[in-house]
Amino acid sequence: MTTRPLIVGAVAYTPNVVPIWEGIRDYFTDGPAQMDFVLYSNYGRQVEALLDGHIDIAWNTNLAWVRTVLRTDGACRALAMRDTDLTFSTVFVTRPGSGLRDITDLKGRRLALGSRDSAQAAILPVHFLREAGLGESDVDLLRIDSDLGKHGDTGRSELDAIRAVLDDKADVAALGVTTWEAIGRDQLMPGALEQFWQSPTYCHCNFTALDTVPAEHTDPWVEHLLAMDWNNPDHRHILELEGLRQWKRPHLAGYASLFEAVKQQEIAAQW
Amino acid sequence: MVSTVVLDLVERLGAVSVGTMVEVPLHPGEADTVAAWCARSGNELVSATEDRAVVRRGRPAMAAFADNLSPKQRPGARLWLYTNFDCNLACDYCCARSSPKAPRRAIGVDRMRRLVAEAADAGVREVFLTGGEPFLLPDLDVVVRSCVDRLPTTLLTNGMLFRGTRLDMLRRMPRDGFTLQISLDSATAELHDRHRGSGTWQRAVGGIGIARAEGFRVRVAATVAPHEADTDAQAAFHQKLDGMGIPREDQVVRPVAQRGFATDGLALTVDTLLPEVTVTADGVYWHPVGADHDDQLVTRDLFPLRTAIEEVQRRLTEYRRTVAVGAQRFPCA
Numbered sequence: 001m002t003t004r005p006l007i008v009g010a011v012a013y014t015p016n017v018v019p020i021w022e023g024i025r026d027y028f029t030d031g032p033a034q035m036d037f038v039l040y041s042n043y044g045r046q047v048e049a050l051l052d053g054h055i056d057i058a059w060n061t062n063l064a065w066v067r068t069v070l071r072t073d074g075a076c077r078a079l080a081m082r083d084t085d086l087t088f089s090t091v092f093v094t095r096p097g098s099g100l101r102d103i104t105d106l107k108g109r110r111l112a113l114g115s116r117d118s119a120q121a122a123i124l125p126v127h128f129l130r131e132a133g134l135g136e137s138d139v140d141l142l143r144i145d146s147d148l149g150k151h152g153d154t155g156r157s158e159l160d161a162i163r164a165v166l167d168d169k170a171d172v173a174a175l176g177v178t179t180w181e182a183i184g185r186d187q188l189m190p191g192a193l194e195q196f197w198q199s200p201t202y203c204h205c206n207f208t209a210l211d212t213v214p215a216e217h218t219d220p221w222v223e224h225l226l227a228m229d230w231n232n233p234d235h236r237h238i239l240e241l242e243g244l245r246q247w248k249r250p251h252l253a254g255y256a257s258l259f260e261a262v263k264q265q266e267i268a269a270q271w
Numbered sequence: 272m273v274s275t276v277v278l279d280l281v282e283r284l285g286a287v288s289v290g291t292m293v294e295v296p297l298h299p300g301e302a303d304t305v306a307a308w309c310a311r312s313g314n315e316l317v318s319a320t321e322d323r324a325v326v327r328r329g330r331p332a333m334a335a336f337a338d339n340l341s342p343k344q345r346p347g348a349r350l351w352l353y354t355n356f357d358c359n360l361a362c363d364y365c366c367a368r369s370s371p372k373a374p375r376r377a378i379g380v381d382r383m384r385r386l387v388a389e390a391a392d393a394g395v396r397e398v399f400l401t402g403g404e405p406f407l408l409p410d411l412d413v414v415v416r417s418c419v420d421r422l423p424t425t426l427l428t429n430g431m432l433f434r435g436t437r438l439d440m441l442r443r444m445p446r447d448g449f450t451l452q453i454s455l456d457s458a459t460a461e462l463h464d465r466h467r468g469s470g471t472w473q474r475a476v477g478g479i480g481i482a483r484a485e486g487f488r489v490r491v492a493a494t495v496a497p498h499e500a501d502t503d504a505q506a507a508f509h510q511k512l513d514g515m516g517i518p519r520e521d522q523v524v525r526p527v528a529q530r531g532f533a534t535d536g537l538a539l540t541v542d543t544l545l546p547e548v549t550v551t552a553d554g555v556y557w558h559p560v561g562a563d564h565d566d567q568l569v570t571r572d573l574f575p576l577r578t579a580i581e582e583v584q585r586r587l588t589e590y591r592r593t594v595a596v597g598a599q600r601f602p603c604a
């Protein structure tokens with residue numbers, strides 16, 4: 001068995017990515033599987049690096065996972081995810097008094113979407129509209145592509161979508177539930193916004209490896225990752241920064257809606 | 272007009288690393304919103320004026336810092352009381368500048384009783400009595416009793432005066448909730464006597480024996496200068512104490528602090544030293560190693576003690592914050 005450290009790729013969407021990954025790397029230093037990390041500026045570059053074998057594992061968004069599966073014909077596996085990745089969802093928010101009660105009320109209204117490569121703020125909202133019987137021509141879509149390449153990780157395009165609603169350039173904003181939480185839901189901007197619809201849950205990020213990387217190489221790494229403990233102050237610091245309490249084994253059914261959305265919207269597997 | 276300061280905060284802080292400060296403009300009435308958002312999101316509101324707020328990404332320094340302290344280490348958990356400053360010895364590293372010539376400056380039984388009562392009410396869990404040499408006080412047994420009645424107490428002594436009326440005084444001290452901490456620097460006389468005076472090692476060893484024979488819990492503490500620290504000597508020290516029946520948890524080795532008479536030792540300042548509230552006859556200090564130094568003076572008012580303890584806690588938060596601000600303003604590269 002090789003003793004070479006596993007190389008994990010991640011996208012640098014905030015400067016905090018550096019302390020997060022240095023912390024995770026240090027956590028693995030004395031463990032059964034050592035690792036190092038490489039940072040990419042966007043998910044396109046990272047998935048290419050994974051396919052080319054430059055990295056063993058990629059910390060992928062849900063869209064990057066779907067694209068990896070499609071590019072490899074399924075010859076890849078998800079290793080682990082955050083507890084918070086298991087129950088991700090999208091919310092639709094509007095100004096109070098807009099009269100909107102349900103997703104079907106969006107017919108003929110203006111919907112501000114986040115960056116077109118954001119599953120939570122663009123791809124899945126369109127998918128949920130379709131499921132509710134609304135095609136793209138039934139709703140006036142305002143696309144705000146302010147963090148392309150980062151798959152919505154920065155949350156910036158969602159904040160811009162909210163501003164569009166507050167400026168009356170849109171009736172509704174589609175947000176990942178984490179952005180809605182980050183602004184304090186409807187509690188810190190009283191009278192400004194209200195949530196009127198929430199999507200079914202779906203999965204967000206996961207650690208992805210190609211099948212060419214043997215399981216005996218990744219298994220000890222996964223086991224050690226899952227052993228990170230919220231009650232240990234050293235681990236907790238990293239977990240807090242990365243936004244989870246516990247690492248979990250993946251739940252692949254949670255990606256079904258995004259696979260369908262990518263297919264229906266003919267989103268390229270390569271970019 | 273709807274306030275969008277929360278959107279600005281999420282966007283601006285999301286783009287910076289933990290510990291970085293961000294300034295956002297405020298409209299009237301938005302300061303409370305910023306405070307509420309900081310409390311909810313786990314970021315630190317550094318300051319807010321009428322037209323701007325400064326927020327640091329990440330949890331407040333003191334909260335994060337205090338999380339990592341054991342309950343015993345929390346500032347205010349332990350209280351040091353300098354019974355007096357005069358001493359029968361004149362050790363060359365004494366951080367309190369004690370000697371036979373030092374004026375007594377004793378707290379006295381009445382103030383001691385009041386201090387310990389207020390300390391217990393303010394959340395102090397343990398008291399340490401030190402000097403000078405406490406056994407020079409004729410009423411030390413009454414002082415000790417007044418402390419032990421309220422809180423677990425440790426008395427630091429050089430262990431050399433357990434004779435005659437002072438031995439009688441020792442015998443009157445309580446055994447429960449009370450520990451004697453006797454200074455012994457080395458396994459053999461040479462190092463100990465070099466700093467503390469000829470013949471002192473032998474008498475300290477004798478004092479440890481007497482205290483143990485009288486049924487006291489005895490902790491033995493060595494003070495060692497960094498340039499004299501040596502692992503073989505330390506192993507021999509532990510072996511000696513094992514032989515005297517002192518359990519390992521009661522064998523303590525501390526470095527010399529660069530304070531008082533010491534010219535060599537660890538440099539300790541309020542910025543780098545976790546406080547342990549310390550009261551002398553002259554005031555309340557940051558830490559026992561600085562109890563004779565104005566740079567560590569917190570207040571001249573011994574009472575109410577709670578106010579002084581809270582002031583120490585407030586200053587710690589403030590120092591931590593200034594250190595972080597300094598690091599941010601003066602990056603080294």
Ligand code: SF4
Pocket residue numbers: 358359360361362364365366367368369370402403404429467
């Ligand atoms: S170190 Fe202790 S024994 Fe020595 S002079 Fe100072 S107070 Fe006295």
